[in-house]
Amino acid sequence: MLSHRKYLLIIDDAPIDEQLVQYFDKFDFDIIQYSSLSQLENESEPPAALLVNCSLIQEDPSLIDNLYRRYLVPLLVISDEPNENACVKMLEAGADDFLLKPLHPRELHARISAISRRVSRSAKDNEQEKEVLLFANWRLYPASRQVLDSNTREELQLSAGEYDLLLAFVRQPQRVLGREFLLQLTKNADLSPFDRRIDVQISRLRQKIETDAKKPALIKTIRNGGYLFTSRVMTLKEANESKA
Structure with missing residues (x-):
């Protein structure tokens, strides 16, 4: 074969x-x-x-x-x-x-394909449900859109826009993300890349995740470039959390 x-x-x-x-x-x-x-x-x-x-x-x-x-x-x-x-x-x-x-060949093929798609979607959903993204002192759960303090397990209260920004940074660490990309991400693509509203959202996010928001260590501003998420990110599955 x-x-x-x-x-x-x-x-x-x-x-x-x-x-x-x-x-x-x-x-x-x-x-x-x-x-x-x-x-x-x-x-x-x-x-x-x-x-x-x-x-x-x-x-x-x-x-x-x-x-x-x-x-x-x-x-x-x-x-x-x-x-x-x-x-x-x-x-x-x-x-x-x-x-x-x-x-009937065509019907059998269609039924097998439909079942395979359903199984594939289910497997993908299950994988996402188990996924945990670890960075600094935080644990981010994509499936439930939750961010927890690694030490206290208290949930960090974020707006939808703040969460979307944080997830984008965590998914792409050590990479400069431009304002235009971040505006599209937060559904503000009609705004100019020079609009300061994205900076305001990032400032609020810093106040919630940084040890010292006045001297940010996780989200760095890159002049004429955008923002850089500096933390190392580790991806685990829920079954492996105890190893974190």
Whole structure:
């Protein structure tokens, strides 16, 4: 199997429709078929999606959970005949979809793509929920838009504009950010880059995060350039917070 090609793994004892093979070949998908679950031991690389005939798991729906633990990919149950009870049973056990044979190539492709997008979005959201940005004596949580004191865990009260500015600095440390960029960020793109309102917002932000706002160490003014966030930023996941 070529490394650049993905593959669908079908567990079914009936022959695969050649139209299915030809259709997915156009999208650089191979189709691998096994007649029993025991043959899965032969597969080391995860497939793009897993299709299992209902008859192979109907007596023990917990096998769906076992398959998910092995392959974190879309899992679709296929059936040779209409069976509402089996459909409900499989979906309740965790299957992503239940399809009646014969499988229609375009529909199958669309369903796999839709499930993959949903899984991808969910994974991305979960990653963001776990993300913690550490700098100086502060902890910033992008998912909840919270900033906490690392020592006291008290929440820093910021306006929406102040938070957006701080997040921009924390995401791009040791980099000069111009006034025009910051104005766009705070939804004031119609203002002139020489407008002093952005300076006022940064002054307020300094008063809240700097040890000495009159001698700022975190947010430096760069003459004719903009502002520079000087702190080192560490990105952690919530599960690793205890190591911070």
